[in-house]
Amino acid sequence: MGARIQIPREARRGDVIEIRILIQHPMETGYRHDDVGHLIKRNVINVLYCRYNGVEVFRADLSSGISANPYVQFYTVAEASGEFEFTWIDDEGEQGLERQSIVVKG
């Protein structure tokens, strides 16, 4: 499962920063049928976590109504240099992990 993450490389302490993540995933709803009429099993990313230097700053519970390749955008406050860690898990138990670092000045 690939993903794209966008975080400012640098920020000043106290800045409100924008975090964006785009995850490649089919987000199979569980309501669709294949060509021969069998129900396609639901497989959606059901939870997405974001930890900033180990502290959870954002969590999203996703479900069937979300489009394929979900895009999530949120804001947090730059506090210290370090790392953002994103993890997500889908119904089949497959887990995704991406990390990106930030330098905080001041």
Add this chain to the structure above:
Amino acid sequence: MRRARARLALAAAALAAGVVLAQERGIPPGELKSGSAFLGSDLRALQNDDFANPGMLWVERGEKLWREPAGKKNLACAGCHKDSSMRGVAARYPRIDAASAKLLNLEGRINRCRTERMGAEPLRYESDDLLALTAYLARQSLGLPVATSIDGAARAHFETGRASYHRRRGQMNLSCGQCHDANWGKRLLSETISQGHPNAYPAYRLDWQTIGSLQRRIRACLSGIRAEMLPYGSQEYLDLELFLAWRAQGLPIETPGVRR
């Protein structure tokens, strides 16, 4: 006197040729509009957002594949092609392959390179890998005008493509031009009919929830008018692609487009 008359006749012939050429085009160049002009502002913004455009997931994957050795010869695309040399390439496709004298679209070119130079298996049409490589290549011509040549051996394909474009087909007995030349800008239920240009493909369609090739889009149109769909990579689609590219001459490449 005679020379002047000959010159006049030549000028008249040139004028007539010009008129014929202008008549060939269903839409005058000044009125050409990319498919993105028929989108809402939200989707246009999504397409123009380098990060959030979901098609960029495939472009990124394509970049990785470009550098990954494959096949018996363990060659990567990047081993032969310098990246900077690929800018503008996609804008010239479909084009005649010099070696085989066959018309190739970008997908066909990639697969020909794989089978003939890399000793690799061709990638399946509409597979994520082929879409990724195609999107990555096309992305490098971002903003460049579509500039396909219909000279020489391409001419016959162009004529076939044009005939195919104007042929009525399917249960609804519609030709491509009846919507995309004669009625673009009007509504078809909730949709605005576009001019049917190929400059944003492979494009991410919300309807598909994924990226798809131009041929997939053509098939969607054919299915819509209840006409027979041909297999991927068929000659008729290739010729039609060439005609569509010619029709869109001058429009900037937008790959990966975002469409409804």
